[in-house]
Amino acid sequence: MIIRKMLVASVAIACVAGPVSALADTSGKKIALSNNYAGNSWRQAMLTSWDKITKDAVSKKIVAAADPFTTAENQATEQAAQIQNMILQGYDAIVINAASPTALNGAIKEACSAGITVVSFDGIVTEPCAWRIAVDFKAMGESQVEYLAKKMPKGGNLLEIRGLAGVSVDDEIHAGIQAGVQKNPQFKVVGAVNGDWAQDVAQRAVAGILPSLPEIAAVVTQGGDGYGAAQAFAAAKRPTPTIVMGNREDELVWWKSQKDKDGYETMSVSIAPGVSTLAFWVAQQILDGKQVKKDLVVPFLRIDQANLETNLAGTQKGGVANVEYSLEDAQKVISSTK
Amino acid sequence: MKISSGTIRLIIPAASLALLLAAVFYMQPRAMSYTGLNLLFNLAVPIALATVAQMLIMAVNDLDLSMGTFVSFCACVAATFLQSSPAIGVLILLGAIAAYAAIGVVIHIRELPSIVVTLGMSFVWGGLAVLILPSPGGEAPGWTRWLMTSRPPFVPMAIVASVVIAVVTHFLIMRSSVGVLIRGVGGNVRSVERAGWSVIRIRAGTYALAGFFAVLSGIALVGLTTSADANIALRYTLLSIAGVILGGGEFVGGKVSPIGAVIGALTLTLAGSFLSFMRISPDWQIGAQGAILIVVLALRLFLNRLEKREKSR
Numbered sequence: 266m267i268i269r270k271m272l273v274a275s276v277a278i279a280c281v282a283g284p285v286s287a288l289a290d291t292s293g294k295k296i297a298l299s300n301n302y303a304g305n306s307w308r309q310a311m312l313t314s315w316d317k318i319t320k321d322a323v324s325k326k327i328v329a330a331a332d333p334f335t336t337a338e339n340q341a342t343e344q345a346a347q348i349q350n351m352i353l354q355g356y357d358a359i360v361i362n363a364a365s366p367t368a369l370n371g372a373i374k375e376a377c378s379a380g381i382t383v384v385s386f387d388g389i390v391t392e393p394c395a396w397r398i399a400v401d402f403k404a405m406g407e408s409q410v411e412y413l414a415k416k417m418p419k420g421g422n423l424l425e426i427r428g429l430a431g432v433s434v435d436d437e438i439h440a441g442i443q444a445g446v447q448k449n450p451q452f453k454v455v456g457a458v459n460g461d462w463a464q465d466v467a468q469r470a471v472a473g474i475l476p477s478l479p480e481i482a483a484v485v486t487q488g489g490d491g492y493g494a495a496q497a498f499a500a501a502k503r504p505t506p507t508i509v510m511g512n513r514e515d516e517l518v519w520w521k522s523q524k525d526k527d528g529y530e531t532m533s534v535s536i537a538p539g540v541s542t543l544a545f546w547v548a549q550q551i552l553d554g555k556q557v558k559k560d561l562v563v564p565f566l567r568i569d570q571a572n573l574e575t576n577l578a579g580t581q582k583g584g585v586a587n588v589e590y591s592l593e594d595a596q597k598v599i600s601s602t603k
Numbered sequence: 604m605k606i607s608s609g610t611i612r613l614i615i616p617a618a619s620l621a622l623l624l625a626a627v628f629y630m631q632p633r634a635m636s637y638t639g640l641n642l643l644f645n646l647a648v649p650i651a652l653a654t655v656a657q658m659l660i661m662a663v664n665d666l667d668l669s670m671g672t673f674v675s676f677c678a679c680v681a682a683t684f685l686q687s688s689p690a691i692g693v694l695i696l697l698g699a700i701a702a703y704a705a706i707g708v709v710i711h712i713r714e715l716p717s718i719v720v721t722l723g724m725s726f727v728w729g730g731l732a733v734l735i736l737p738s739p740g741g742e743a744p745g746w747t748r749w750l751m752t753s754r755p756p757f758v759p760m761a762i763v764a765s766v767v768i769a770v771v772t773h774f775l776i777m778r779s780s781v782g783v784l785i786r787g788v789g790g791n792v793r794s795v796e797r798a799g800w801s802v803i804r805i806r807a808g809t810y811a812l813a814g815f816f817a818v819l820s821g822i823a824l825v826g827l828t829t830s831a832d833a834n835i836a837l838r839y840t841l842l843s844i845a846g847v848i849l850g851g852g853e854f855v856g857g858k859v860s861p862i863g864a865v866i867g868a869l870t871l872t873l874a875g876s877f878l879s880f881m882r883i884s885p886d887w888q889i890g891a892q893g894a895i896l897i898v899v900l901a902l903r904l905f906l907n908r909l910e911k912r913e914k915s916r
Contacts (some may be wrong), residue, residue: 334879337888340838342646345828346872349642350879353634367739367830374829375642391740391830433738 291552292326294357296545298333301344301364301388305462306513307489310585311362311387311538318542318589328549341368348372351381358382358548362541363390366433382551386544386563387536396551398544398561400536402434405565406441409485409509410449412532416507420451421482424474424506426460426467426494428487438487455479460490464515468493475501483507488535491516511535512566512586517577524573533568539589546595558602611906612851616866619849619899623873630880637759644761645751645827647872649674650842651765652820654868655772655861657843658852659813662776662859663788663806665710665717669725670817671840673699675833676732677821682741682831685822689744696818703814704807711806725840732833739832743825751826764823765865772816772861785809789857846871849899870899 298315302308312333319331334351336343341364349372351359359376363369363385370392373383377394386398414420425442428435446452456474460467467490475497484494488511498505505523510516510533523529540563551557566588568576580586627643628635634643653674660667667673677696685692706724710717755763776782784805787795796802820839825831848854849870850863874895878888 332882337892338838341828341832341835342649342824342838343875346646346875347879349646350876353631353639353642353876354880355633365739365832365835367741368828368832368835370829371827379638436738 291328291549294328294549294552295330295332295355296328296358296360296548296552297351297354297356298331298541298545299344299347299351299359299361299363300333300335301341301362302339303335304339305489306583307538307585310581310587311541314539314587314589315541315545318539319545322545322549328552331545336364339364341365345369345372348376352376352379356381358384358552360541360544360548361385361388361390361395363388366391382548384544384548384551386540393559396547396557396559396561398540398547398563400540400563400565402437402536403441403444405534405536406438406443406485407445407448408441408534408567409532410442410445410452412509413452413483413485413507414445414449416530417482418451420449420453422455422479423452424471424478424481424484424494425454425457426471426484426486426490427457428460428462428490430459435487442485452482454485455481460487460493462487462489462511464490464493464496464513466490466493468497471497472500475503480504481506483509485509486511489513489516491533492519495519505529507531509534510568512537512568512576512580514577514580514582514584514586517568517573517580517586521573521577524570530570532570533573533586534565535585536563537566537588538585539587543590543595543598546590546592547599549592550595550599555599557599561598561602563598611910612860612903613863613866615899615903615906616850616863616870619895619902620866620870620873623870623877627873627877627880630877637754637757641759641761643876644759644765644869644872647869648751648761648764648768649820649824649827649836650839650846650872651768651865651868652816652823653836653839653843654846654850654864655768656813656816656820658772658847658850658859658861658864659776659785659809659816660717661789661844661847661852661854662785662857663809664855664857665721666844666854667721667813668718668840669721669728670843671837672725672728672732673703673814673817674821674824674836674839675831676728676735677818678825678828678831678835679732679736679741679821679833681747681822681825682743683735686742686744700811700814700818703817704811707806707808707810708803711803729833736831736833739830741825741831743829747822747826748829751823765869769862769865772865776859776861781808786857786859789855789859842868842871845896849896851903 315333322328323331334347336347344364359381369390373390373392373395376383383395385395389397389399427439456478458470458474460470471494483506486509491508491510492515494508510520512533512535543563576586633639653670657667657670680692680695684695710720753760788802788805792802846867847864850860850867852859874892878891883891
């Protein structure tokens with residue numbers, strides 16, 4: 266009852282104070298990051314970016330705290346408990362990379378009804394009271410085919426490497442690639458394997474399917490699997506097709522070495538791990554009293570032949586090409602979706 | 604005054620739960636409220652139900668490695684069929700309980716190790732869950748949502764549910780003749796057989812009862828999360844086993860404690876929150892959770908030894 270009274274009181278105060286000062290001060294606000302997994306290079310880069318940007322924000326007194334929490338086992342029920350703990354710890358906003366788009370909805374509803382701002386990114390949630398920062402994965406898949414159509418107007422056979430079965434991101438990128446192939450019928454997908462976004466898995470899967478395939482003009486991928494595919498083609502002594510890369514450091518290094526050797530051309534596309542920092546600024550802006558649409562779209566990070574070297578130079582060994590977002594970037598994203 | 608060994612078995616889990624709760628209250632006074640307690644414990648309700656199911660299987664000296672996938676499967680059914688066409692949903696869930704009874708029969712007749720059979724079944728349940736719900740979604744039936752988020756006066760839902768589960772299963776397993784038979788199969792199959800009981804029926808019944816509690820666990824989970832995911836409850840396999848052991852149960856011998864199992868499930872849930880409030884890095888959290896388990900088990904071993912020394916005197 267006390268909490269309910271406090272909520273009513275704070276709503277009342279907000280209503281009274283609202284018109285006078287549209288912008289609240291966020292220097293006393295606490296933001297938490299609820300992350301479901303930290304076991305690959307992309308997630309590590311995401312956490313590093315969060316650390317770097319939020320430490321700076323805390324030292325400049327933009328927010329009081331921005332603590333990252335990662336669940337140990339990548340399980341939805343565990344993350345739901347983690348979110349409920351964050352409610353108890355009194356955070357004002359929770360930024361989430363979710364283990365499941367739906368299984369956390371109950372916990373998120375609890376958070377919303379306790380007056381907490383919830384912003385999800387990358388692994389987004391469907392609960393209507395939360396904000397979503399999504400990547401247009403479908404467009405990402407489509408852009409691969411469009412690039413190939415420009416590069417080889419005559420078309421040819423495609424090999425598709427998919428991600429982890431049953432994950433929504435995999436479905437969306439796949440749908441984008443299908444849409445792209447439909448628009449460019451000179452391309453034909455002659456084989457598909459699951460690479461699980463991991464080089465070793467992709468290499469095994471591609472090596473397994475290669476003997477049964479005709480000549481491959483290009484490989485469309487989901488990121489984290491291009492280098493493994495290249496290795497499989499080399500081991501089978503087949504000509505290297507145009508393999509679309511996914512911004513991983515090993516992929517970019519391989520691309521660079523091929524480019525230096527015989528002018529190999531491709532492109533690379535993926536979501537930047539720094540999107541966690543964009544989510545942080547969006548949460549800060551919402552706490553600041555800004556009107557923000559519930560669904561925001563973040564552009565994906567694309568690397569082309571021309572800017573390969575600059576991107577490679579900025580990528581850590583074993584990491585992922587990255588951009589970190591500033592407050593201004595966040596404001597731009599917010600205003601562009603209005 | 605003589606304390607029975609059953610009470611001693613209960614003292615340690617109850618004491619460790621109280622200790623953890625005190626530590627959580629000290630670190631996070633906000634938790635000491637109606638809403639706080641509910642937030643701390645509501646996700647423990649489905650775990651407690653799964654733990655009771657696992658405890659039943661362990662009472663007949665078996666182990667169920669498919670608990671997590673089975674609860675996930677039930678959650679998927681609850682979020683799809685049970686919501687859209689309740690009759691079909693109920694039929695599917697009854698079929699699943701019947702399948703559990705059949706597993707019990709197969710394990711008994713062919714004298715198969717339950718670990719192998721249930722490990723195999725875990726892939727079957729996992730596959731069925733993905734078939735029913737290929738991508739996360741579905742919607743919880745209104746009544747489960749209402750039940751799990753209802754706000755009874757004075758005591759939060761999570762506590763009421765835990766107490767109800769503990770009391771009902773206590774009477775079912777410790778006080779009823781059916782319960783005696785189930786534990787008897789775990790303790791001494793031959794004597795139960797010689798007394799003229801059909802062990803195969805008891806085993807089938809036990810498995811069906813375990814399936815029933817696992818179904819309840821899936822429904823309760825969906826009531827909390829509002830929608831399902833084919834991988835939603837994979838953790839429950841290990842959590843349920845740990846909960847039974849933590850609550851004073853044993854792997855063999857039909858020695859189980861329903862109240863202890865529920866307390867064990869609550870303790871495990873609370874341990875997670877405790878570590879999170881302590882700001883322990885995730886790399887260490889699994890290890891710390893293991894450490895808590897080992898400490899409690901060591902304490903119990905110590906008390907067991909005391910108990911034995913008393914008896915031999």
